[in-house]
Amino acid sequence: xxxxxxxxxxxxxxxxxxxxxxxxxxxxxxxxxxxxxxxxxxxxxxxxxxxxxxxxxxxxxxxxxxxxxxxxxxxxxxxxxxxxxxxxxxxxxxxxxxxxxxxxxxxxxxxxxxxxxxxxxxxxxxxxxxxxxxxxxxxxxxxxxxxxxxxxxxxxxxxxxxxxxxxxxxxxxxxxxxxxxxxxxxxxxxxxxxxxxxxxxxxxxxxxxxxxxxxxxxxxxxxxxxxxxxxxxxxxxxxxxxxxxxxxxxxxxxxxxxxxxxxx
Amino acid sequence: xxxxxxxxxxxxxxxxxxxxxxxxxxxxxxxxxxxxxxxxxxxxxxxxxxxxxxxxxxxxxxxxxxxxxxxxxxxxxxxxxxxxxxxxxxxxxxxxxxxxxxxxxxxxxxxxxxxxxxxxxxxxxxxxxxxxxxxxxxxxxxxxxxxxxxxxxxxxxxxxxxxxxxxxxxxxxxxxxxxxxxxxxxxxxxxxxxxxxxxxxxxxxxxxxxxxxxxxxxxxxxxxxxxxxxxxxxxxxxxxxxxxxxxxxxxxxxxxxxxxxxxxxxxxxxxxxxxxxxxxxxxxxxxxxxxxxxxxxxxxxxxxxxxxxxxxxxxxxxxxxxxxxxxxxx
Numbered sequence: 001x002x003x004x005x006x007x008x009x010x011x012x013x014x015x016x017x018x019x020x021x022x023x024x025x026x027x028x029x030x031x032x033x034x035x036x037x038x039x040x041x042x043x044x045x046x047x048x049x050x051x052x053x054x055x056x057x058x059x060x061x062x063x064x065x066x067x068x069x070x071x072x073x074x075x076x077x078x079x080x081x082x083x084x085x086x087x088x089x090x091x092x093x094x095x096x097x098x099x100x101x102x103x104x105x106x107x108x109x110x111x112x113x114x115x116x117x118x119x120x121x122x123x124x125x126x127x128x129x130x131x132x133x134x135x136x137x138x139x140x141x142x143x144x145x146x147x148x149x150x151x152x153x154x155x156x157x158x159x160x161x162x163x164x165x166x167x168x169x170x171x172x173x174x175x176x177x178x179x180x181x182x183x184x185x186x187x188x189x190x191x192x193x194x195x196x197x198x199x200x201x202x203x204x205x206x207x208x209x210x211x212x213x214x215x216x217x218x219x220x221x222x223x224x225x226x227x228x229x230x231x232x233x234x235x236x237x238x239x240x241x242x243x244x245x246x247x248x249x250x251x252x253x254x255x256x257x258x259x260x261x262x263x264x
Numbered sequence: 265x266x267x268x269x270x271x272x273x274x275x276x277x278x279x280x281x282x283x284x285x286x287x288x289x290x291x292x293x294x295x296x297x298x299x300x301x302x303x304x305x306x307x308x309x310x311x312x313x314x315x316x317x318x319x320x321x322x323x324x325x326x327x328x329x330x331x332x333x334x335x336x337x338x339x340x341x342x343x344x345x346x347x348x349x350x351x352x353x354x355x356x357x358x359x360x361x362x363x364x365x366x367x368x369x370x371x372x373x374x375x376x377x378x379x380x381x382x383x384x385x386x387x388x389x390x391x392x393x394x395x396x397x398x399x400x401x402x403x404x405x406x407x408x409x410x411x412x413x414x415x416x417x418x419x420x421x422x423x424x425x426x427x428x429x430x431x432x433x434x435x436x437x438x439x440x441x442x443x444x445x446x447x448x449x450x451x452x453x454x455x456x457x458x459x460x461x462x463x464x465x466x467x468x469x470x471x472x473x474x475x476x477x478x479x480x481x482x483x484x485x486x487x488x489x490x491x492x493x494x495x496x497x498x499x500x501x502x503x504x505x506x507x508x509x510x511x512x513x514x515x516x517x518x519x520x521x522x523x524x525x526x527x528x529x530x531x532x533x534x535x536x537x538x539x540x541x542x543x544x545x546x547x548x549x550x551x552x553x554x555x556x557x558x559x560x561x562x563x564x565x566x567x568x569x570x571x572x573x574x575x576x577x578x579x580x581x582x583x584x585x586x587x588x589x590x591x592x593x594x
Contacts, residue, residue: 087344
């Protein structure tokens with residue numbers, strides 16, 4: 001269980017996160033919604049230790065994350081960045097096998113065993129066809145799947161994903177989030193992902209967290225009492241009266257009606 | 265296919281090694297080589313030329329070619345940029361300042377020249393790193409801009425020193441050094457550079473997988489469990505030692521560190537760890553060929569950077585044109 005308490009982060013002298021606290025429970029997908037600039041990415045990067053924070057504590061099962069070596073930390077937290085930006089070319093299985101880095105000695109490298117495991121993980125995600133193909137030639141959706149496979153190989157207690165589905169087409173979005181959710185539930189891993197689409201958060205997250213004005217506006221479990229009402233209210237605060245929210249066959253449906261638009 | 269490219273590289277290296285040993289103002293044939301190696305030519309001119317001149321020069325050239333190419337490969341990986349050369353942090357400029365100081369103030373002493381150029385190279389890179397830390401912000405950007413600043417300062421110092429130099433003698437020596445050459449190669453030079461180069465190279469061999477993970481970028485590498493700061497510093501230090509040690513014995517040999525890793529990636533295919541070793545072999549072989557050309561094209565010896573720059577620039581142009589129509593190269 002990962003706990004974030006009273007996290008405060010300034011970037012370039014500007015307050016981005018103000019006293020944010022949250023917990024990531026094992027086997028639970030937590031989705032973070034928020035407007036552009038609300039601090040979603042900052043939250044992720046501060047937890048990962050990429051950004052200095054001005055206050056707050058990060059603990060995993062009571063153990064402060066700051067005291068861990070990079071390798072120990074990598075066994076607790078896996079990261080999926082917003083986009084693939086490899087400077088050089090690697091095959092997909094080679095890329096996935098780098099998830100084993102934290103378990104290797106300083107001078108060792110992934111061997112045949114890690115490569116085989118990487119291929120198995122890709123196949124388990126229905127991505128066997130990516131084996132042997134260079135990462136930079138894959139589609140955005142395929143790259144995401146390779147990242148997921150790498151995080152699975154890393155076998156960290158918590159997954160942190162920065163807008164993993166923003167650039168994907170509709171079916172790939174559902175494919176990715178479905179695989180992620182299945183893995184998180186099976187592995188009993190904690191999971192924090194930032195996302196822009198409330199309907200996807202509603203469909204795949206076990207918990208929804210909304211960041212607004214540098215603070216947490218809403219933090220609700222999907223099956224908790226009053227979840228839908230709280231979500232509607234929070235979305236209303238975010239997007240104003242133009243946003244129309246409804247449910248249809250258990251899915252969240254969104255509409256947009258601009259203020260100056262006369263409707264019958 | 266993979267095996268064949270390794271075999272090809274080893275054959276290329278062996279052939280260029282042999283060619284460099286035999287070719288020159290005092291030509292040796294395979295029959296002479298047999299006589300020398302079997303001891304039949306003991307005490308003859310042939311033997312002296314072969315062991316004391318040719319072999320020393322060939323070994324030193326191969327060593328420098330390998331060191332410069334590996335340094336280029338490492339720097340390209342660290343900066344995640346296939347167009348970076350080992351000079352990016354100012355090592356060549358600093359080495360030049362050191363060498364020129366030695367030429368101006370210590371005259372003919374080759375030992376001082378070597379020591380000063382080596383120290384100048386290391387010092388400049390250390391200053392670049394400190395400046396980058398003082399600038400802060402984006403690591404790639406601040407390192408590159410620090411390298412540019414230190415390079416410019418070194419360049420100013422080079423110009424000032426050249427301006428002070430005696431134009432009839434010292435200036436020519438300086439200019440010749442700045443164009444690089446192996447004509448002063450000796451076993452002494454080889455043994456003074458080889459330990460440094462072998463140690464730095466061995467550390468890089470051990471760190472090659474960490475370097476590969478670093479090419480994903482600092483944040484991803486850190487999230488995968490790499491201690492980014494120490495790993496990066498160790499790689500920069502080793503690559504700098506490789507460059508400074510080879511520049512200190514040969515003068516400035518341009519373009520090899522930039523072109524060879526490129527050539528290896530385009531011709532032999534992308535595979536980070538294989539490319540690491542291929543750069544070493546290919547760098548040694550190509551510099552041997554360039555050096556053999558440099559001492560045999562004209563009656564008098566040509567500075568080697570003329571050839572490496574010419575061939576390197578032509579290759580880069582061809583490579584960029586090829587890329588336009590085809591695959592991403594790196």
